[in-house]
Amino acid sequence: TKIMSLLNGVMSEERVAERYGWQRTVISITQGMDAVFIGGELTFSHPGEIRFGAAPGTEPGVVEDIDGFLDRAGIVHAVEEDIRHRIWTKLMLNVGVNQTCMVYGGTYGSVCDEDGEQYRSLVAAMREARVVARAEGVAVTEDDLTQMVELLRTLDPEGMPS
Numbered sequence: 001t002k003i004m005s006l007l008n009g010v011m012s013e014e015r016v017a018e019r020y021g022w023q024r025t026v027i028s029i030t031q032g033m034d035a036v037f038i039g040g041e042l043t044f045s046h047p048g049e050i051r052f053g054a055a056p057g058t059e060p061g062v063v064e065d066i067d068g069f070l071d072r073a074g075i076v077h078a079v080e081e082d083i084r085h086r087i088w089t090k091l092m093l094n095v096g097v098n099q100t101c102m103v104y105g106g107t108y109g110s111v112c113d114e115d116g117e118q119y120r121s122l123v124a125a126m127r128e129a130r131v132v133a134r135a136e137g138v139a140v141t142e143d144d145l146t147q148m149v150e151l152l153r154t155l156d157p158e159g160m161p162s
Helices: 012-020 062-073 083-104 117-135 142-153
Strands: 025-033 036-038 041-043 047-054 077-079
Touching: 012 025, 025 062, 025 083, 047 062, 047 083, 062 077, 083 117, 083 142, 117 142
Parallel strands: 047 077
Antiparallel strands: 025 047, 036 041
16 A cells, blocks of 8 residues: 555654555645635636655655556646655745735735735745745755746636635
């Protein structure tokens, strides 16, 4: 049995591995979806994708087996050579967009307006997350920040984080 947790975060797989070991566990995140669940109704315009890669203790062949399974199932995904970097890049995005949209009552569209206060707050929060990533030994760059803002721009402008 191969194990992939689809819970976003920087430690969810560690909890799984405490129980089942790293041998068959990969590290993964989801990104690029704009799903909103309000009043019992799920809406989305972008289903997103899974990004995953090997942990230091993942046995050879596990990533390839999961990659093949997702291919056969038609699930959009990508294998990451440096999954830890991808996880911290996604965390940087979440730190920026989730808090900014909550505080301002904003949407993906309003937070991406480069002339607005929401955009400045988004970028400032993302830069703070970069500092934390660096302290954890992960070099999340300004280019990564730009890439995540561009990802936000592809989402439904009326959508918002969950």
